[in-house]
């Protein structure tokens with residue numbers, strides 16, 4: 004083999020090296036016939052995952068929504084990639100950088116349920132969504148529908164589009180406890196006018212954990228000729244779905260949240276016939292307007308983060324999407340079911356299991372959300388985040404796979420005693 008080809012093969016092989024945790028993987032193999040819903044309550048089994056994390060002893064972390072930091076096997080992989088790229092330097096960047104990214108994108112597309120030529124890896128959800136929001140061909144008078152519960156940075160981007168192009172933002176408010184999907188769909192439907200160009204909608208509202216009926220919203224919107232941009236920052240690798248089944252136009256997600264990649268990884272799906280409708284954030288040499296690459300110019304960036312996406316997919320697939328979703332939903336129901344009937348405790352997340360997963364939001368009558376977060380941390384060593392806008396006033400509670408039911412018992416005790424105080 005030619006020497007250069009040999010080196011290239013070695014570099015390419017690097018992205019596929021197994022993650023090196025065979026005894027752990029064996030535990031999953033041993034449980035492969037146990038239904039996901041049964042395994043969800045098997046604390047001893049999930050404790051093996053917990054053992055793969057180094058956790059701070061100072062507090063119980065119930066704020067995993069911002070960043071799902073890495074378990075040790077993934078952290079080690081990330082460090083290996085940093086070392087390798089640092090060793091090869093420009094040689095890596097000039098030889099297999101793009102080929103590796105292409106391979107990883109193709110694998111990610113398989114997990115996301117879309118075609119590889121409709122997906123790009125970005126730095127985060129914000130970059131993905133803002134590329135679409137800022138890059139559409141807006142005309143003065145166009146209308147865009149969004150909710151007060153959508154993420155602030157996207158609402159800010161729409162405000163910029165409003166100031167820049169004369170687009171009108173139509174705001175609606177999503178109820179915390181909808182009666183059914185139709186109530187949500189008609190909220191969006193009633194906001195549509197003949198000027199509506201786009202709906203922005205969250206797959207999971209980040210401050211309450213409510214999952215919205217995206218497929219039904221998209222079907223309704225398309226009947227009226229309106230495009231739908233979905234903010235899936237919290238949905239991907241959290242609960243199961245395939246992007247293609249959602250019938251949306253654009254879908255953005257973070258990878259550093261539920262897929263547990265290192266910080267600085269996101270993705271953007273653009274349905275094939277929409278690729279030409281978006282002006283790229285950074286112009287690329289790809290001049291074919293139908294090729295997704297034209298939206299993926301990044302400049303030089305931390306390629307070792309991209310490489311670790313492959314390992315994070317290994318880890319995710321070893322756990323299994325169904326098992327992960329079932330355990331996360333179990334953990335949320337475990338604590339919410341213990342406090343839902345307490346009249347002083349307010350849950351801002353629907354009780355219906357299909358409308359939530361790991362995340363829920365809780366307030367206490369008479370305690371400001373910021374004070375609640377402070378008291379949970381200072382008096383009970385529970386770390387959360389206070390939310391106090393739109394119709395959501397409380398602390399967001401976001402466990403992860405390493406969270407134990409004993410920690411949640413401690414949290415429930417803390418909530419109950421604060422509610423009494």
Ligand SMILES: Cc1ncc(COP(=O)(O)O)c(C=O)c1O
Pocket residue numbers: 068069126127128129130153154205207208209234236237256257258269
């Ligand atoms: C609903 C939602 N959208 C967008 C974002 C921004 O994500 P990123 O930090 O990946 O840009 C977040 C972050 O928490 C979010 O919760």
